[in-house]
Amino acid sequence: MTGGPVDDRTDHGLRELPATDRGVLVTGASRGIGRAIATAFAERGDRVAVHCTVRRADAERTLADLPGEGHILVSGDLTDPARVEALAAETEKALGGIDVLVNNAAVMVAHPLPSTSYADWQEAWRQTAAVNLFAPANLTHCVARHMITGRREGRVVNIGSRGAFRGEPDHPAYGATKAALHALGQSLAVSLAPHGIAVASVAPGFVATERVAGRLEGEEGERIRAQSPFGRVGTPQEVAAAVLHLASPAARWSSGTVLDVNGASHLRT
Known part of the structure; x- marks a missing residue:
C-alpha cells in the first residue's frame, strides 16, 4: 500500500532531531569549507562549535560572523x-549535547612518488593518515558514544573527496585516506543505525578556497575549471548545502551514502 501517512517515530524511543537548535560540531572550521558549513548550520538556527587546531584568529572570525546565539569556539590537536x-x-x-558531527578537518601534503625521498614519503603518509583518517575515526567514536548514552538521534557527515575515486597522483596519501574515510562512514552507518545515528559522506571535487586560490590562476586554473562541463569549480557554500541535507532529519534514509559534489567532473559507475 502506498500514499498513506509516514510514521516518523524513531526506533527504541530515541529523541528525534529537532527542526532547529541542534548542537553541531564542525572540525576545521576556521575558513574555507568548514567556515561555510558552520555558517549554514547557524543560519538554520543550530548552535555550532567551531573547531580549530592552529588558525585561532580565523576561527574567531568565523565564530564572530555566525548568526544566532549559543555558538562556541573549541580547539585541540585532533x-x-x-x-x-x-x-x-x-x-x-x-552545547548541551552534540546532535551533528561534521568531520571536515584535513591535510593535503604533496608527495609524488618519483620525486619524494623515502623518509619524506613516510612522513607524508603518517601526517595525512593521522589527520584525515585516525582523527575522524576517534572523534566519531567519542561523539557517537555520547549520542548513544543520551539516547539521542544523531548525524555524522564526513567530508571525503573526489580524489578517493579518480586518484591523486601528487597526493596519494590524501586520496587513499579519503577513500578510507568513505569506507569508515559506510561501516559506521550499519553499526550505528540501531542507535538512531545516520552516517554519510560528501565527496567534493575542486573547491575554491583560500588554500588553493593560487592554483586557479593562469593556465592551471583554466585546466582545473575545464574538468567540469559547467566550466567552473565548486564553492564552499555548495558543499555546505550537501552537508546540511545529509544532516537533516529528512535524510535518515540516505545513511551510508557517499554524495558526489563535483559538477560532473568525475562520474562513477
Missing part, C-alpha cells in the same frame, strides 16, 4: 587521542 576524547566531552557539555 591527532592526539586524549585531546579528542576531552574535546568531545567539553563540546557535549557546552
Whole structure:
C-alpha cells in the first residue's frame, strides 16, 4: 500500500532531531569549507562549535560572523587521542549535547612518488593518515558514544573527496585516506543505525578556497575549471548545502551514502 501517512517515530524511543537548535560540531572550521558549513548550520538556527587546531584568529572570525546565539569556539590537536576524547566531552557539555558531527578537518601534503625521498614519503603518509583518517575515526567514536548514552538521534557527515575515486597522483596519501574515510562512514552507518545515528559522506571535487586560490590562476586554473562541463569549480557554500541535507532529519534514509559534489567532473559507475 502506498500514499498513506509516514510514521516518523524513531526506533527504541530515541529523541528525534529537532527542526532547529541542534548542537553541531564542525572540525576545521576556521575558513574555507568548514567556515561555510558552520555558517549554514547557524543560519538554520543550530548552535555550532567551531573547531580549530592552529588558525585561532580565523576561527574567531568565523565564530564572530555566525548568526544566532549559543555558538562556541573549541580547539585541540585532533591527532592526539586524549585531546579528542576531552574535546568531545567539553563540546557535549557546552552545547548541551552534540546532535551533528561534521568531520571536515584535513591535510593535503604533496608527495609524488618519483620525486619524494623515502623518509619524506613516510612522513607524508603518517601526517595525512593521522589527520584525515585516525582523527575522524576517534572523534566519531567519542561523539557517537555520547549520542548513544543520551539516547539521542544523531548525524555524522564526513567530508571525503573526489580524489578517493579518480586518484591523486601528487597526493596519494590524501586520496587513499579519503577513500578510507568513505569506507569508515559506510561501516559506521550499519553499526550505528540501531542507535538512531545516520552516517554519510560528501565527496567534493575542486573547491575554491583560500588554500588553493593560487592554483586557479593562469593556465592551471583554466585546466582545473575545464574538468567540469559547467566550466567552473565548486564553492564552499555548495558543499555546505550537501552537508546540511545529509544532516537533516529528512535524510535518515540516505545513511551510508557517499554524495558526489563535483559538477560532473568525475562520474562513477
